Amino acid sequence: DGGITQSPKYLFRKEGQNVTLSCEQNLNHDAMYWYRQDPGQGLRLIYYSQIVNDFQKGDIAEGYSVSREKKESFPLTVTSAQKNPTAFYLCASTTPRATEAFFGQGTRLTVV
């Protein structure tokens, strides 16, 4: 079945550590997105990518990094520079004409 897979579902990080969240899609979608959601809040865009080897900063990119070496994969690294990383992270992808936008199941990151 086609879809977007995020892993892990839950992730715990010690302060000062970098962690990488995985997002893989087998839908052959060109565009991929990373969002952050805080409790009771909306979705804020971290990074997005339209094509392989290209990506753009969203509204809250500081403390995060991404890569897009393959069409199927768009991993997000939460660096130690991100001061308040505890949140729910969602990955999305869209069809070439953006007639659909699908989301993964999310990764809940907690700093301990």
Added chain:
Amino acid sequence: ELKVEQNPLFLSMQEGKNYTIYCNYSTTSDRLYWYRQDPGKSLESLFVLLSNGAVKQEGRLMASLDTKARLSTLHITAAVHDLSATYFCAVRGSNYKLTFGKGTLLTVNP
């Protein structure tokens, strides 16, 4: 910069009543999306509206788009408890950036 505004942010309804959620956006767009989110879960796609005057219906939910007014509505007919969730609209800008509204937390009471 594209801004997306939803209202109301909180909506408490009685079962059987009708209500409308509004989504305004600030710049021209050709793609508007509605999603539902249950607590602790990801987003479920409800509707994608692609052109001016588009109307889509699924069960008790109906979405419409007026690109000239930069307004989309999500109308709820005869609400039932199962519709309790947070509803988001999202708009795709000209640079492919997908921007979300803050969401509407809907609670349907017996």
